[in-house]
Structure formats: C-alpha cells, structure tokens
Amino acid sequence: MSIVQIKIASPLDDIIIQATEQGVSYVGFYPAKEYPEQILKDVNNIHIHQCISQLDEYFNDTRRTFTINLDTKGTDFQKSVWQALLNVPFGQVQSYSDIARAIGNPKAVRAVGAANGKNPISIIVPCHRIIGASGKLTGYAGGLERKQWLLKHEGYPSQG
Template sequence: MYTTSIHTPVGLAVICGNEDGITSVRCSNEPVPESSFVPTILHKCARQLEEYFLNGRRFFDLPLCPQGTPFQRSVWQMLAEVPYGRTMSYMELTRRLGDEKAIRAVAAANGKNPIWIIIPCHRIIGSNGDLTGYAGGLARKKWLLEHEQIANGQLTLFS
C-alpha cells in the first residue's frame, strides 16, 4: 500500500492505494508518512482532488478499491450516484437500497466510507435537511456542500 497527501481548504487529504486503484482517501489533521514511491494512480487522484477544490471537477475518473462488506459496498455504490451539488437523505438512500428498516445499517456504512469526497458521503443529510453525522466533522461537511453549491452557481444552502 502506498500513501501520499495533499493540502486542501478543509485539511490534509491522505490518499492510499496501489497500482490497481485507490483504497482510501481520508482527511487528517496531522501529517502522515508518505511512501518513497507513489504510483501514478495516486498522483492522478491528488490532481483530481485539487481540481475538485478549484471548482473544476465534478466527476472523478479513478479506479476505486474500497474494502468493505458487500452491504457496505452497495451503500457506497449508491453514494457515488448522488450528483455533484445535490443532497439525499439517509431515508431516501435507504429506500433506494430497498429496505427502510435498514436505515441504521445504511448510516453506519455511510460513516465507514473509506474514500472521502470521491464517494460523496458528505451529500447525505437528515430527512429534515439537517447536517447529521460526518466522520470528518460537520464543519467540513458544511464546507463541502457549500463549495459544491457555489461551484454550481447557487447560493449557499445554509445561513
């Protein structure tokens, strides 16, 4: 496994993976040791994340290799389908997966998403529009949602 990182407006983005693809992107408040060799795919991921933060990228073109249970991977696949600049409630996500009773499991899988921003778990909100739960902290979630709204030419979601 190889590691690199980039500075972003919301903290250090730590990118991990190998020649086959990206296994994780996470936000860190502390520097992390970087690999002496970094595969091209990690450099490509870093470049695409930089483009995202500069308002130029809405879609990512990267091979992703998140590690998780089949259920978690199904949730992450649904997350990847939430369009840039849009949000979806946990309940709506759960309904799309076919079982309203699984809302807690869906929320838990969302919280274990290993690939920050690229699998956009920040776009999932409470049914009443509240920002709820985010492994990176609610301030980061709010920033990311506002960033996407502004990049889409819309006013901020939040006052």
C-alpha cells in the same frame, strides 16, 4: 499487497490518500490505520497521481465527478451503500432513507448511516451529500464544518 500513501494540502486541511495497485483505497483527513506495516512512502502509483490531480480540479471548480479506480474494503452491504453514494449528483443531497431505498432495503436506514460513516474514500465517494431526513446536517467523519464547507463549495444552500 502494498499500499502507498501521501499527504496533500487542501482548503480543508491536509488530506491523506492511500492506494493499492488496483485503485484508491482511502481518502480522508486522518491517517488510516488499516495496514500501517504495509504502507510505503514511495508514491509512484498512477492511482495516487490521478487522485491528487482530480481532487485539485474539484477544489478549483473544474471537476464535478471523479473517474479514478477505487479499491474499497468492506462488506457487500457497505459497498452497495458506497456505490449508491456515487449516484448522488454534485451540489445535491439525499437522506439516509433515500440511500436505503436506492439499494432496495428501505428499512435499513440506520445501517445505511453506519455504512456511510465507514466510507473510506471521503469527497470522491460523496458521503458529505447525505443529510438527515429533517434536512439538517448530520455526522461526518471529517467533522461537520468540513461537510458544510464541501456542500457550500458544491453550491448547496448554506445550513444555518
């Protein structure tokens, strides 16, 4: 399996995008370390090009949902959490307990938080839309300033 990678500029700093032949496998602010020996720099990959285009539209306020193929690696539980994240609408937030209930495991709040933190596809799988039960911003692998920026970009009220 080969993985292609590209780095693009964004309003939030550089974003690393990786994709396989099946779909996008990583979008984040730091280099992914999963398959360094298999990463190719040739980006003749339809999924990379679609991801770049759709992220550009998102940052330019012309896209609210993403329609690219994803190729995520994780446990079944993690994948169920990431799938639930895709159902959190643009500009809205939910809590970790909301996601735990959505996947039919209301007592798995901490496990949902851990899976949320392992989300390999930032922005597109919107883990930034998950906040603490108190309404406060909680951890984000890209940093809380980026999380706050993304939520503000989507029209969610600023967190003071």
